[in-house]
Amino acid sequence: MTDYIVICVDRSGEDGGHNHIYQALVRPVTGGTGRLLPVKDIRREIKLGVHHFYSADPLGNRVPVKRYKCDCGRKTIRTRPDDINDDNLSRKGPCT
Numbered sequence: 001m002t003d004y005i006v007i008c009v010d011r012s013g014e015d016g017g018h019n020h021i022y023q024a025l026v027r028p029v030t031g032g033t034g035r036l037l038p039v040k041d042i043r044r045e046i047k048l049g050v051h052h053f054y055s056a057d058p059l060g061n062r063v064p065v066k067r068y069k070c071d072c073g074r075k076t077i078r079t080r081p082d083d084i085n086d087d088n089l090s091r092k093g094p095c096t
């Protein structure tokens with residue numbers, strides 16, 4: 001089991017202005033090489049419960065990244081309260 005921290009996220013710009021996350025660069029909290037993963041893979045790993053994903057706010061507090069299905073039907077990930085407007089995962093800059 002590995003704990004991963006989200007470094008940055010890439011967002012689509014085509015979902016009615018929702019800008020959902022579609023991939024994220026994650027790195028083991030213990031250090032090591034980052035992996036750019038599609039949201040689909042991150043959602044699957046969260047569901048399996050083998051690996052855990054976290055996002056850190058500017059103060060360094062870690063919160064869990066969770067699976068999230070938007071009102072528009074898009075399956076993505078979020079911290080709280082959604083993947084669009086919060087003070088953590090949503091503040092991550094783009095990877096590419």
Ligand SMILES: [Zn+2]
Binds near residue numbers: 015070071073074
């Ligand atoms: Zn949406």
